[in-house]
Amino acid sequence: MKLFGFYLLLTIVFLSCDQNKIYSEYTSDFENNRWDSNDTKNFSFTIEKDEVGDILLHLSHIYDYNFQMIPLQISIAFPDGHTEDIPINLEIKDANGKELGECSGDICDLYYTFKSKIHLKKGKYNISIENKKNIAYLPNILGVGIKVKR
DSSP states (O other): OHHHHHHHHHHHHHHHTOTTEEEEEEEOOOGGGOEETTOOEEEEEEESSOEEEEEEEEEEEESSOSOSEEEEEEEEEOTTSOEEEEEEEEESBOTTSOBOSEEETTEEEEEEEEEEEEEEOSEEEEEEEEEOOSSSEETTEEEEEEEEEO
8 A cells, every 4th residue: 555655646746747738637536446338527628828739548447457448439629619529449458468558556547649739729628538338337447537738
């Protein structure tokens, strides 16, 4: 437990020093580590000035995840009113069964860039993430988030 606390503190310090971060939010409100199929996660943020950046998905799960791939639907509502839908088959493991995320103990964090070098105009953005797996819930999910960086 002490080791987990050390890694958590180290991660918080490391992330708080990230000068390239424009926005970052993470939610871990999954009851019993289950992401229900009808539980869409929503993130809203405001860009203060025009920027060029990347938008990443952050998914945390238990090591040796049940599935090799998770189908997700990401929707971005831009300040000008248009919406872009991005279907993703998020690979959790490679063809040999090796975890693609960064794992520490039994917790893995996977970062996936779904928009790269995008022109982010000043204004409010809304991003939603839907679990599209054709089952009642995804097991062993610890959290999901969005990170926008320069």
